[in-house]
Amino acid sequence: MSAQLSHTIELPVLEQPLPKPFPLAGLEPQADFLCIRGVRLPLGELVNPAFLEAERRADLRRQLEAAKPFEHLVVDGLFHPALLELVAEEFDMQTETSWADVTSRYERLRRSALNVRLGPATQLYFDLVNSGWFGEWLSSVSGAQYLLPDPRLFGGGLHESRTGATFAVHRDFNRHPHLGLKNEMVFITYLNKGWDPEWGSALELWDKKRCVSTVQPEFGRTILMPHGPNSFHGHTKPLQAADGRPRRSVAAYFYSSEPAGRQHGVEAGSVFMQKHHADRVKAVARMLTPPLVWGLARRMIRR
Incomplete structure (x- = not known):
């Protein structure tokens, strides 16, 4: 004999909140970062956020316009030091075929070859400075609009001077030889820790007759130099580091096109x-x- 229930028994449903994500020790819950050779790099701090604020931009613009002997800007601490340390390491990781040696009566240095494959930290640095948002920051500071980067890094990339190296006072090229674009500025970051001014090789900024100011190539120091008819610079005192260390920097040029900003x-x-x-x-x-x-x-x- 079977029995049937005349009504349905409804069991209570116990609602419980979902468990919170387990916090990772030492890590911010929403921080984005990447690791290169075991070094943790916070993506939001690779470029110092303080430099991106509107008031700081306006102050940098005033500094650039007031600089002598021609418009330029020198800042320290723009990039995260851990990133720059990794970039400096990668100079020694490049193969000999990665370099182009430049030797003439006017200059002695070596720079990375055109289209060279860079180390991950160096590529990250150039991805940052060649990005659209960083170009907008450069425009707001320099006043040059519609800046165009050169991902092939003609004239830029890795720069290295060794013992005895010099670079005569000069003004950079007016146009990109392959693209025909107008050269607007060069952007250089130095990578030399514990630099001693007695070693020579400081960047000299000249007027038509003499050196007006110098920039020591200290680690983490960045110089922005708009290109113009009077933007003469160089390092005429031969490099003589006591321990034979080289002088190193990374550089990128920015360009403009005459029709930029106009509808056609x-x-x-x-x-x-x-x-x-x-x-x-x-x-x-x-x-x-x-x-x-x-x-x-x-x-x-x-x-």
Whole structure:
């Protein structure tokens, strides 16, 4: 004999909150970071956030404009020191084929070859300075708009001077030889710890007759030099470090294009295979209307 229940028994449901994520010892819960050769690099601090604030940008802009003998800016601590230490290590990790030696009556130095494969920390440094947001920061500080980086690092990359090296006073090139873009500035970060000014090889900034100021190539020091008719610089005193150490830096150039920031009619937009009738009528009207009248009409419509 079987028995049937005349009603359904509903068991209570016990609601419990989800357990909180287990905190990782020593790590911020929402911090992003990466590791290179076991060194932890906080992504949000690779560029010092204090330099990105609006008030600091305005102050840096004033410093650049007031600098002598030509506009330039020298700052310390822009980049996280752990990143720069890793970059400095990677100079010795490059193969001999990674370098291009430059020797003439005017200069003696070596720089990384064009399109060379860089170490991970060095590539990270250049990814930062060549990024859009960093370019916007450079524009806000320098006043040069629509800055374009050069990922192939012509004239830039890794720079190294060895004992006896000099670089005669000079002004940098006006245009990129391959792209034809106008040179706007060079951005250099030095990697030399415990630098002694007695060793020579400081960066000299000249007017038309003499050296007006010098920049010692100390670790973590960055110089931004807008390119202009009077931006003469070099290091004329031969490098003579007591322990034979080289003088090292990383450099990147930034460029501009003359048409940048200006619209160019149909060249500045996508070309659709089938255009709407109203757009075809508008295109014909624009061709038949003098530019001045067309511009006035557009301004009236926008009101």
